[in-house]
Amino acid sequence: MSRVVVLGSGPAGLTAALYLSRANLAPVVYEGFQPGGQLTTTTDVDNFPGFPEGIMGPELMERMKGQCERFGAKFEMDEIVTADLSSRPFKMTTSLGAEIEADALVIATGATARYLGLENELRLRGHGVSACATCDGFFFQGQDVAVVGGGDSAMEEATFLTKFARKVYLIHRRDSFRASKIMQDRALNNERIEVLWNTTVADVKGADAVEGLVLQDTVTGETSELDVTGLFLAIGHIPNTAPFKGQLDLDGEGYISLKVPGTSLTNIEGVFSAGDVHDTNYRQAITAAGSGCKAAMDAERFLEGHE
Numbered sequence: 001m002s003r004v005v006v007l008g009s010g011p012a013g014l015t016a017a018l019y020l021s022r023a024n025l026a027p028v029v030y031e032g033f034q035p036g037g038q039l040t041t042t043t044d045v046d047n048f049p050g051f052p053e054g055i056m057g058p059e060l061m062e063r064m065k066g067q068c069e070r071f072g073a074k075f076e077m078d079e080i081v082t083a084d085l086s087s088r089p090f091k092m093t094t095s096l097g098a099e100i101e102a103d104a105l106v107i108a109t110g111a112t113a114r115y116l117g118l119e120n121e122l123r124l125r126g127h128g129v130s131a132c133a134t135c136d137g138f139f140f141q142g143q144d145v146a147v148v149g150g151g152d153s154a155m156e157e158a159t160f161l162t163k164f165a166r167k168v169y170l171i172h173r174r175d176s177f178r179a180s181k182i183m184q185d186r187a188l189n190n191e192r193i194e195v196l197w198n199t200t201v202a203d204v205k206g207a208d209a210v211e212g213l214v215l216q217d218t219v220t221g222e223t224s225e226l227d228v229t230g231l232f233l234a235i236g237h238i239p240n241t242a243p244f245k246g247q248l249d250l251d252g253e254g255y256i257s258l259k260v261p262g263t264s265l266t267n268i269e270g271v272f273s274a275g276d277v278h279d280t281n282y283r284q285a286i287t288a289a290g291s292g293c294k295a296a297m298d299a300e301r302f303l304e305g306h307e
């Protein structure tokens with residue numbers, strides 16, 4: 001049995017593992033089947049402090065992992081499928097059939113950005129297709145880009161992208177936005193944003209990078225082409241909390257509801273939350289890392305009190 005298990009290997013999970021290993025707690029990290037998390041689907045990361053020349057997403061995650069291993073963290077390429085959090089030690093089973101127990105648990109399983117599911121869209125992720133304007137917008141200076149979605153994220157991302165892009169097409173499948181009025185107005189009043197209502201993306205063109213989109217009108221069914229070099233998806237995220245439903249307090253969309261906002265505490269003593277699995281607001285590598293640090297410190301204090 002491990003004293004503490006970390007679920008997830010993005011910046012939140014790895015920072016938690018780093019702090020826990022430096023506290024001599026020998027954490028075991030279940031890193032999932034996409035080790036490194038969402039950052040491994042981006043290319044250059046220019047907004048993580050300490051890398052003035054920038055760093056590639058996968059390399060940043062490799063370095064974080066190496067730093068954890070240096071202090072004794074162990075890694076398993078496996079993920080939790082069931083969890084019994086009703087009593088301690090917590091009991092879990094994994095995808096590969098292992099049965100594990102832990103006195104304390106840090107959940108840093110993240111949220112998966114929703115993509116449209118088009119073959120070429122997924123192939124060109126990190127090469128013009130992105131689900132994070134804050135991370136990748138800078139690379140589209142003077143270019144024409146498209147944002148898909150009609151919620152607050154789409155408004156925010158489209159507005160943010162006008163700092164760099166020459167033109168931002170906001171593609172929405174219906175004839176009205178669900179975004180809050182204030183965010184809509186901001187986007188609609190921005191002269192660099194053009195809204196394409198009743199429109200979906202049917203295909204993404206380009207061999208090694210995005211060169212254009214095939215659009216479809218949802219009313220007439222007609223198709224057309226749009227010349228853009230960037231495609232930003234803002235159609236929501238799916239929090240990875242399935243094994244904890246019915247045990248942990250989750251909000252309406254499945255994100256973990258913290259017991260005390262600003263900490264990592266959940267409704268179950270000994271279970272701590274870190275990163276995007278509860279954070280619907282900031283969703284940055286650096287905020288996730290900070291959140292992982294808090295979870296590790298909370299877990300360490302909890303374990304000290306339950307020797």
Ligand code: NAP
Binds near residue numbers: 153200
């Ligand atoms: P959201 O509100 O769920 O909106 C998702 C949008 O994507 C909807 O307009 C939806 O269209 C569209 N969509 C979903 N699946 C699609 C598909 N397969 N093809 C095309 N379009 C699709 O998600 P969100 O904008 O990420 O916001 C999530 C939460 O965070 C919300 O509560 C939001 O208010 C909050 N948030 C707040 C701020 C802020 O206040 N600064 C910023 C960002 C997010 P339909 O409308 O047709 O369903």
